[in-house]
Amino acid sequence: MxxxxxxxxxxxxxxxxxxxxxxxxxxxxxxxxAKNISEKQGLSCKHLFYYxxxxxxxxxxxxxxxxxxxxxxxxxxxxxxxxKITIREGRVQKIINENGKxxxxxxxxxxxxxxxxxxxxxxxxxxxxxxLVSSDTDFCPIILDVQKRAGxxxxxxxxxxxxxxxxxxxxxxxxxxxxxxxRLTKEDFISCMIKKDAANEKGREDLR
Numbered sequence: 001m002x003x004x005x006x007x008x009x010x011x012x013x014x015x016x017x018x019x020x021x022x023x024x025x026x027x028x029x030x031x032x033x034a035k036n037i038s039e040k041q042g043l044s045c046k047h048l049f050y051y052x053x054x055x056x057x058x059x060x061x062x063x064x065x066x067x068x069x070x071x072x073x074x075x076x077x078x079x080x081x082x083x084k085i086t087i088r089e090g091r092v093q094k095i096i097n098e099n100g101k102x103x104x105x106x107x108x109x110x111x112x113x114x115x116x117x118x119x120x121x122x123x124x125x126x127x128x129x130x131x132l133v134s135s136d137t138d139f140c141p142i143i144l145d146v147q148k149r150a151g152x153x154x155x156x157x158x159x160x161x162x163x164x165x166x167x168x169x170x171x172x173x174x175x176x177x178x179x180x181x182x183r184l185t186k187e188d189f190i191s192c193m194i195k196k197d198a199a200n201e202k203g204r205e206d207l208r
Contacts, residue, residue, distance in 0.1 A: 003046035004155075005120075005127055006034040007113060009134035010052040011106050016159050019168070020186040031082055032192035034131075037157055040182070043129055048085045049116055051109045052076075056092040088112040114142045121150035132178070133157045137171045144177050153179035157188075 008030065018025040031048055038045040054076075055068035079085055090108035097103050117139075120127065128151065132139065135158045143154050156178040160168050175181045 001039075001042055001044040002129065003127060004038050004041070004043035004129045004131055005047050005049065005124060006038060006045050006131045007049045007116070007133065008034065008051065009109065009113065009132075009136060010050060011109060012135050012158070013133055016168070016184060017189055020189060026186075026189040027194050028189045029192045029194050030079065031085060033188065036191055037133075037182075037184075037188060038131060041129070041131070041155055041180075043131075045084070046124075046127070049088065049113070050079065050085055051088045051090070051113050053090045053092045053106045053109060056094050056104055058094075088116070110136060110138050114139065117142045117146050120146055120152055127152060129153045129155060131155045131157060133184075135160065135168065135174065137174045140173055140177045143174075147179065155180045155182065157182050157184055159184045 014025070017028065020026060030050060031045075034048040035045045054072050055065065057065050057069060061069070076087060076089075079087060088109070090106050090112060092104050093107045095103045095105060113134075117130075120130070130146075130152055132143070132154055134156075146152050147154060154177075156175065158174070158181065160183075
């Protein structure tokens with residue numbers, strides 16, 4: 001099988017794992033997940049790029065913030081042990097909305113992923129197919145550039161529904177700019193599910 005690279009946007013995949021788990025986040029092995037979806041396309045996962053953010057920490061962290069950070073550090077520590085995984089970390093911004101409630105948004109992750117994709121031709125000249133796991137239309141320009149300039153086909157693994165105001169209302173623009181679109185299913189997560197107390201998932205919390 002030909003080699004491929006897998007790029008996973010955690011902000012998307014984490015929400016989907018919770019949604020498909022009916023509110024209870026499905027705990028799954030990230031590298032095995034990447035290998036499985038690659039094999040479904042007749043490809044072999046050469047490397048996984050994982051884009052995430054550490055949980056928000058205030059100037060004087062609360063007990064809950066400290067707990068989340070410890071869980072995140074265990075998760076990243078375990079993930080970092082594999083030489084087949086590169087972790088890119090953005091940051092989390094806390095915003096108070098018009099209702100006075102706090103919202104948390106990832107910052108810098110899109111830029112990091114875009115930078116890595118822009119270096120594909122130079123860093124991995126032998127790669128002709130990549131897999132992107134995301135739902136963000138902000139990646140459309142770089143996807144089109146990669147396919148034209150580097151001659152690399154982009155396979156999109158994502159999920160969308162037709163419900164109004166759904167957080168999974170994927171834009172047709174993203175689907176159209178990719179070489180192929182594949183809809184993620186619950187089975188894609190279940191097939192590589194790990195125990196709840198596994199070291200590389202223990203303490204992982206939703207950052208949003």
